Amino acid sequence: MQTAPHADLGTFLNVLRDPAGIPAPPVLFQWLMVLTWALHILFVNLVLGGGTLAIAAFLRRKDPLWGRLSRAMTQVTKIALSLAIVLGVAPLLFTQVIYDPMWYASNVLSAAWVMGFIYALGLGYTCWFVFSFRNKEGASAGELLWAIAAILLFALNGFVMHVLSIQSILPAKWLEWYAPQGIPDMSGLKVHAFSLPRFLFFFAAAAAGIGIFLLAYADYFRLRSDFPAPYRELCRRIGWQWARWGFLGQVVLAITWFAGVEKAAAHPFLWMTMIALLSLLILLWRGKPEAFAGKGYLYQGLFVVSTLVVGIAREEIRLGALLPLGYDPMSYKVNLDLASTLLFFTTFLGVGGLALAFLIAMLWQAGKVEGPYVAGKTVARLSDFALAIVLTWIAIFFGVGLFVWLRNFH
Ligand code: HEM
Numbered sequence: 001m002q003t004a005p006h007a008d009l010g011t012f013l014n015v016l017r018d019p020a021g022i023p024a025p026p027v028l029f030q031w032l033m034v035l036t037w038a039l040h041i042l043f044v045n046l047v048l049g050g051g052t053l054a055i056a057a058f059l060r061r062k063d064p065l066w067g068r069l070s071r072a073m074t075q076v077t078k079i080a081l082s083l084a085i086v087l088g089v090a091p092l093l094f095t096q097v098i099y100d101p102m103w104y105a106s107n108v109l110s111a112a113w114v115m116g117f118i119y120a121l122g123l124g125y126t127c128w129f130v131f132s133f134r135n136k137e138g139a140s141a142g143e144l145l146w147a148i149a150a151i152l153l154f155a156l157n158g159f160v161m162h163v164l165s166i167q168s169i170l171p172a173k174w175l176e177w178y179a180p181q182g183i184p185d186m187s188g189l190k191v192h193a194f195s196l197p198r199f200l201f202f203f204a205a206a207a208a209g210i211g212i213f214l215l216a217y218a219d220y221f222r223l224r225s226d227f228p229a230p231y232r233e234l235c236r237r238i239g240w241q242w243a244r245w246g247f248l249g250q251v252v253l254a255i256t257w258f259a260g261v262e263k264a265a266a267h268p269f270l271w272m273t274m275i276a277l278l279s280l281l282i283l284l285w286r287g288k289p290e291a292f293a294g295k296g297y298l299y300q301g302l303f304v305v306s307t308l309v310v311g312i313a314r315e316e317i318r319l320g321a322l323l324p325l326g327y328d329p330m331s332y333k334v335n336l337d338l339a340s341t342l343l344f345f346t347t348f349l350g351v352g353g354l355a356l357a358f359l360i361a362m363l364w365q366a367g368k369v370e371g372p373y374v375a376g377k378t379v380a381r382l383s384d385f386a387l388a389i390v391l392t393w394i395a396i397f398f399g400v401g402l403f404v405w406l407r408n409f410h
Helices: 004-015 026-058 064-098 100-109 111-134 141-168 171-178 196-220 229-259 268-285 296-325 338-368 377-407
Strands: none
Touching (some): 004 171, 004 296, 026 064, 026 196, 026 229, 064 111, 064 141, 064 196, 171 296, 268 296
């Protein structure tokens, strides 16, 4: 039975929804949110983990192999951040579709932090670019300040995202946060809630993530003579170490995090998360780094699956907090708009999918070649298709616009 205040809260949350409804069944947005969040966090792992490793390796740069590892990780971090940002937009949009009352309330309660987020990101990225230009052979120790500043700013970004997530699932506390002792606080300057184990969990995930990435990296470059065995062996050894400690940290922090979740034992994906992380930990704890030669891609795949499981567990925690209050995303009003949904998916899969397939295939092949790369038949064909579909899309886009405009032109 619901208590009266909960019933009120449920009505309040439901009233805050977009009265226009959503254009497709909520379950679609929920899955897309979980999937795209997993992609986002995979690249966040490379940013936080790769950046930290770049710093750690920089400290040992007198050894040329470590210096090279530091420079490689600096580039990985730089590129991963651009992908983490782009891939963060998707779950942001999907959250706003089915959890709009929670997301907006949480953002408004800490508005200054939300606005500061974008500046911290820009500043952090700039610092990382400076470090990336200066992290050359013979670089002085002072350059490290750029890297440390950047990592602290990235961590701050992660903290803001984390606070927003936590605040959004505690609607019963919003009123007290908004108006402590009845006096409204409009500053948006306060951080009202966070969970240390949950936040730190993502740093352990970053250590594990960059470790697993290095195992795959060492395998990927095995045929290139400019990636000699001693360098790849160092990468594999460091990757193995970071992954082991990262998974251990994830297991410990997940237990602490889940211990604070109400009715945690009733959520199957919290169990699944523990099983996935423990299995990976045991697999990595056995054997020596050499035993992982040739298995980098396999472990990369397993890590992606475990990240997806964590994503589902996060969603379960959210539902566990909101359903008892009377907020069920599945009951969102649907105003089915097949045309726009179809347009979205055909654009996403057709235009985005093909252009991405071309880019990924080309980069994958090009990276394996020493010296100039000449595209093979498949990649050349993919590029033709990708170009054709982008041009067709542009023609349809402007064609429909012109048609509608002219038809309504009097
Ligand atoms: C350096 C930059 C960033 C870092 C380190 C970072 C880190 C994180 C972390 C750790 C979480 C999980 C929080 C939790 O579950 O407690 C998260 C969630 C999320 N991030 Fe990021 N993030 C970054 C940038 C971005 C950007 C630029 C966007 C959007 C454009 C974004 C969108 C999201 C979204 C939508 C969520 C899920 C929120 C929810 O529904 O609970 N992130 N991020």
